[in-house]
Amino acid sequence: MRKKVVWVLVIALLGGGFLGWGSLAAAQSGTAAALPIAGKVILIDPGHGGMDPGKTGSQGEDEKAINLSIATKLAVYLEMGGALVYMTRTEDETLGEGTKKEDMKLRAEQIQELKPDLFVSIHQNSYTDSQLWGPQVFYHTDSQKSEALAAKVQEQLNIFTGSKRQYKENADYFILRQGQDPGILVECGFLTNPEEEERLNEETYQKKIAWSIYSGMNAYLEEEENGNTMGEDGGD
Numbered sequence: 229m230r231k232k233v234v235w236v237l238v239i240a241l242l243g244g245g246f247l248g249w250g251s252l253a254a255a256q257s258g259t260a261a262a263l264p265i266a267g268k269v270i271l272i273d274p275g276h277g278g279m280d281p282g283k284t285g286s287q288g289e290d291e292k293a294i295n296l297s298i299a300t301k302l303a304v305y306l307e308m309g310g311a312l313v314y315m316t317r318t319e320d321e322t323l324g325e326g327t328k329k330e331d332m333k334l335r336a337e338q339i340q341e342l343k344p345d346l347f348v349s350i351h352q353n354s355y356t357d358s359q360l361w362g363p364q365v366f367y368h369t370d371s372q373k374s375e376a377l378a379a380k381v382q383e384q385l386n387i388f389t390g391s392k393r394q395y396k397e398n399a400d401y402f403i404l405r406q407g408q409d410p411g412i413l414v415e416c417g418f419l420t421n422p423e424e425e426e427r428l429n430e431e432t433y434q435k436k437i438a439w440s441i442y443s444g445m446n447a448y449l450e451e452e453e454n455g456n457t458m459g460e461d462g463g464d
């Protein structure tokens with residue numbers, strides 16, 4: 229059921245006017261093995277899809293489409309960094325027989341079968357107060373590794389977007405309760421904030437978000453390799 233991201237997709241995306249990032253060029257020229265992400269199995273879950281649009285922005289763009297677009301860009305960066313990337317969906321589809329329940333069950337099964345080194349679910353936020361904006365990372369309450377990953381990804385997102393939001397624990401998200409360690413859910417921004425909604429629909433901003441997540445993952449793994457993972461006991 230799960231789908232390995234194919235290079236055709238990667239190359240097609242790269243043909244779309246990208247390659248301005250210095251470190252990506254470095255990754256291409258053969259230093260990819262040195263990146264912490266190299267060789268890691270990553271599962272990306274673009275939220276919603278098919279019959280389930282997620283939230284719909286005032287410009288009419290569905291959350292599911294923005295999720296997939298950012299997830300695909302993230303997959304490109306990860307592949308270039310040498311990771312083995314899988315996605316729970318690569319198209320606008322509902323998994324299985326077409327019910328939300330089965331769709332979620334099949335996503336959970338992919339997590340349990342693949343046992344990825346890192347898991348990230350991509351979503352867009354909404355709120356009654358349209359002033360609210362900024363990306364926010366969630367992790368499951370019981371996972372210290374997930375908290376450490378959430379902290380790193382939030383840090384990068386805040387650097388790249390200028391937001392000051394804090395990462396947050398959550399005990400309820402179904403997709404974060406499948407035993408992945410670490411795993412996070414990224415709400416990339418608020419579709420209820422008109423300015424942020426506009427940005428979230430822009431290719432350049434989507435790349436910025438994807439790059440931030442990618443950078444946060446590398447930062448997390450680097451710290452873990454050095455044995456400094458936040459939350460691990462034995463420090464004193």
Ligand SMILES: [Zn+2]
Nearest residue numbers: 275282351352
């Ligand atoms: Zn969502």
